[in-house]
Amino acid sequence: MSDKTQNTGTMDTTDHIYFATLLPWQQNLWSQLTKRVLTSQQSLPHALLAAGMQGMGKRAFVWRLVAWLLCRERDSHPTGACGACESCQWLRSGTHPSLQVLPLISMPISADNADNKEKLSNAAKDKKSSKTANNSALKIKVDDIRNLQPFIYQGGQGMRICVLDHAEQMTIAAANALLKTLEEPQAQVHLFLISDTPAQLLPTIKSRVQQLPLQTIQPVIAVDYVTQALGSTVNREAVGTAAIEQLIQLANGAPLAAIATAQAPWYSKRALWLTTWQALRSGKRSSVAASDYWQNQLSITEFIQLSELMLLDMRRICLGLNELQKDVNLSAALEKYPPDNNGLALFSNSLQQTKIALQQNVQEKFAYDKLMQELACL
Secondary structure, three states: OOOHHHHOOOOOOOHHHHHOOOOHHHHHHHHHHHHHHHOOOOOOOOEEEEEOOOOOOHHHHHHHHHHHHHOOOHHHOOOOOOOOOHHHHHHHHOOOOOEEEEOHHHOOOOHHHOHHHHHHHHOOOOHHHHHHHHHHHHOEOHHHHHHHHHHHHOOOOOOEEEEEOOHHHEOHHHHHHHHHHHHOOOOOEEEEEEEOOHHHOOHHHHOOOEEOOOOOOOHHHHHHHHHHHHOOEEOOEEOOHHHHHHHHHHOOOOHHHHHHHHHOOOHHHHHHHHHHHHHHHHOOOOHHHHHHHHHOOOOHHHHHHHHHHHHHHHHHHHOOOOOOOOOOOHHHHHHHOOOOHHHHHHHHHHHHHHHHHHHOOOOHHHHHHHHHHHHOOO
16 A cells, blocks of 8 residues: 555555554554453454544554454464464455455455456556546445345354445445444454545444544654655655655645655656746746646646645645745745635636546546646636
8 A cells, every 4th residue: 555555545455464564653552452352351342443534554554453353373473463374364365254345345365366356447447437436346335234244143153353444435325234233233243444534424333433543643753654665765856854744744644645645756746837837827838838748747637636735835825824835936936926716716626627527538638738728827
């Protein structure tokens, strides 16, 4: 999270996430939860919520905990699932009888059992329709929740676990159906909800689950982890602590998102974006020439990500705040070509509209041309 969960906050579709090394900022919470389970008088809450921004490792923690809870040898392996017992083998094959996952696309599966993954991704092979297909696959409907009922209420079958990933994608009807299950806890049944945007969850859902404290990450631990992961280099250039701290700040403190940002193709082109903007504003370069050039540098999606970051810092400077990016001379550029608030708002809106247009099969060239014309007026 290649491990997509580790780097981007998105779902890893390989089985190794069950047995991955525990992330350093999660060790205390892991110790607290496992000790609670191993103490006969205590158990985990019926329903737990892992919520927060992408890149903090919440999915990595949940899947690791799920594997450990189901592991037949967990009493002698407090640091993680053994990886060898019958339960762990079922997880590897994607056929564990005591685990249900919604949506199905979120189920970690091994390369040897990738049929479901292939079926779910076939509809997304067209680059233009991939995002729409993925959003549809993530939706949790009322029938999905109803189909969980026999599994939850079967009784006498030992521990059973339900994982609802992207819980904010539940329809209203699905969320209301889930409330009954949350209000009537069943013995040895545990529900894990995972959400990148918990504000979108119904208050009645959030009031009936206990949130895992996964968001507290000490800056020193984050810097050390990101530094080790990147090997002190970003885009083959040596970087110091200040550059690592900047990455973490840009990622709102999420180490995995910071790593993904550093490795993103657009991150090394921030100064080039600024140069292009100044050339467009001064009339030294036409929007058509700029569009043709950037089409060979980044995809339109990557260019939008880059533009959103640059726009964020522009707004901060215009509001009298310090810019987040200390390694590009954005303040000096704005002194020479100060944008107005209306222009910033219009360009921001254009970026959002372009995202929507791309889902409707608008050609990237046309989208690029339009953005460059508007960038010239920023």
